[in-house]
Amino acid sequence: MAVGRILSLSALALAVHAAAWAAPSEPLEVRIGLADALTGPLANFGKDDENGARMAIDELNARGVSIGGRKARFVLLAEDDASEPRMATSVAQKFVDAKVNAVIGHETSGTSIPASKIYFDAGIPQITTSATSPQYTEQGFNTTFRTVSNDKQLGRALGRYAGKVLGLKRVALIDDHTAYGQGLASEFVKGFKESGGNIVAREATNDKAAEFGPILTRIRALRPEMIFFGGMTPVAAPMLRQMKALGMGQLRFMGGDGICTDQMLTLAQGAMAEGQVLCAGSGGVDEAHGAALARWRADYRKRFGIDSLIYSPYVYDSVMALAAAMEKAGSSTPAQYRPVLASNVHKGVTGPIAFDQRGDIRDGTLTLYTFRNGQRAMLGVIR
Template sequence: MVIRRKVFVSAVALTLAAGGAQAQQQVVKIGHVAAVSGPLSYFGKDNENGARIAIDELNAKGVTIGGKKVKFVLMAEDDAGEPRNATVVAQKLVDARVNAVIGHETSGTTIPASKIYHDAGIPEISAATTSPKYTEQGFNTAFRVVVNDKQLGRTLGRYAVKNMGVKRVALIDDRTAYGQGIATEFVKGLQEAGGLVVTKEFTNDKATEFGAILTKIRASRPDMIFFGGMSAVAGPMLHQMKALGMGNLRLMGGDGICSDEIGTLAQGAMSDGQVVCAEAGGIEDSAKTALEKFNAGYKKRFGIDVQIYAPYVYDSIMTIVDAMVKAGSAEPAKYLPVLAKIEHKGITGTIAFDARGDIRDGTLTLYTFKKGHRTTIAVTK
C-alpha cells in the first residue's frame, strides 16, 4: 500500500508539473488570408508559404513574450480573391480571437476586411495590397510593408516615356480596386512625362476573351498597352495579341502581372522583353544576402521558386512578433502602439511605418522577362 501510494503521489506531481508547464506557455494565433483557390491561387499559395516558414521558424527558435513561452499557431484562410468571402473570413478570424492578421492578398479583399479588423481592434499587415484607399481609411490597425499604387503606378508611367521611348499608350483595366487604382496612377505619371493615352478599354478579372478590345486598340496604333490587372487575365491577353498580329506590341503592368506565371498563361506567346512590370518592394544590392537565403530555403521546402510576396509575408509576421516581444504582450491593444513605431530589420529591408500605416522609404523593382523568367531592370524609390 505504501508503494502504491508513493506511485500515485508521484503521478499526481508529474501531472501537476505538466499542467503548470502548459499554463506557462501561451498560444498566439496569427491569421493569414489570401486567395489559395481560384485564378489567383499561385499568388495566394506563395503568400501562405511565406507565413508557414515564419511560424515554423518562430516555434523552432522559442519566443518569450511577457515572461511566458509562446506557441504560435497559423490560422490560414482562403478568400478566393472575392470581397464577400473576405468579409466572412475576417469575421471568422475575429470570432476566433486571433492576435494579428496578415493579409489579405488583393486590394479588393483587403479594404472591406480591414474595417472588420479595425472594429475588433486587431492589427492587420498587408504584404501585397497596393491601393492607397487601404490606409487612407484612417484605421490605426491597418499597415502595409510594400509601396502603394501612387508610387508604383506613377513610376511606371514615367519609366515608359523616359526609358522606353513610349508616347502613345492604350489603357486596359479589369475594374477591380487594384486594376483601376494602378491604371489611374500610371496615367498621371505618363502624362507628367509627356505621354498620351490614345484609347481606354475595360475588361474584368475573370475574362478570357479580348478580341473586340484588342481590335479597337490595334486601330489606335499605340506604342504600348498598359494593363491594370492580374496575370490570370494578362497571360491569355498576350496569347490573343500574338494571334491578332500584335505580338511585337509591348505590355506593361504592376505587381499583379509580375511573376513567371504570366509566361505559362501566355502559352509561349510572350517574347523576351515584351512585358515590363514592377513589384511593390525591392532589395538593393547591399541587402540581398538574407533574401537569397530565404529564397533558397523556400525552394528547398516547397520545390518551387518564390512568386513575389512570400518574403514580405514572412517579414510581416516577424515584425508583428517583434512588436509583441517589445510590448511584453500579445494582446492587440497593448502591442499596437509599439507596432506603429516599430523599426524592424527584415529580409526585405527595414520595416517602419508612417502615420497612415504605409511603409516608410519603400522601394519598388522594375522587371522584364527573358525566356519566361523575371529579370531585374532596376530597384528604385
C-alpha cells in the same frame, strides 16, 4: 507562544514545499491568424504563404521570445477564404471569435478589403502581403498594413523609370476604364511628368474590349516612343496583335502587374517583339538584401522540398514584424502593440519593414520584367 511559533514554522514549511512543486506559470499564447486561398486557383500561392508563416512561428518558438516578462508561445491559425469575398468575411469573423492577436492576409484586394472592416471593428491589426489596391489602406482604418507596394506606388515608379532610366519624352496612354487601370495610368502620368516626360495622348477602352483599331491609329499618328496600358492581360494581348498589324510591332509597351503574366505569351500569339513589353509586379529584393533572402530561400527549400514563390518571404517578415512590435510594447494585446507596429522599423529578409501613416510600406520595391526567348525575364528591382 511556543505552540503558535511551531504552527507558524509548519505553515511556512508547507508554503515553501508547495512553492517548490508548483507548476511554472503558463506561457503567453499569441495567436496569429493566416487568411489565404488554400483551395481554388490561387491555392499554390496560399500554401506557399502558409509555409512562410510556419517558418516564422517555429523560429519564434525555438528562440524563446518573452513578451512583458512572460515566455510567449506563438500559434498559427490558418483559414481558407478560397479567394472569395464572402468567405473572407466569414474567416475574419471566425478569427475575431477566436480572439487572435493579429492577422496575416488576405491574399487579394477583393478579399482583404471587405475583411478589413471586421478586423478594424475588433481592433485587430491586419497585414496583407499581396493585396495592392490603394483602397485597402485609404479607408481610414488604423489596423490595416501592407508589406508590398500598392498600385499607386507601382504606377508612379514606372513613370519615373520610363522618364529617368529609359529617357523617354513622349508616351501615349490607354486604360481599360476600371478603377485599377485608370488609377495605375494616372499615377504613371505623375511619375513620368516628374521626370520631364510628356503625355501625347490619353485614350480609354474597356476591360472586355477586343477591337482597338481607331485608338491605335490615332496614337500612331502622334509618333509616341511608348504606349502605357492600364489594364489586364486579356485586353493587352489582342492590343499587341493589332499594333503589329498596324506596323507598330516594335513600339515599346508598358504596364503593371495586370499584364505581367505568362498568359501574355499565349494570348499575344507571337505578336510580341523581343523585349518590347515591360511590366512590373509589387515586391522584390534589391541587391543589398539579396544574400539574406537567398539564405532564407535555401532554408525554405530544405524544410519543404520545394522552392518558395513570390510572397512567402513577406509573410515570414510580417509575422516577425508583429512579434518584434509585441516584444517592444511588452504586450500582445492589439491596442497596446499596434502603435509600435505602426512606427517600428523591422529588418526583414526582404528589406526594412516600416509603414507610412496609412499603413503602406515605406519605400517599397517593384520587380521589372520583360518577355524574351518565349518566357518572362526579370530585369531588376526598382523603388
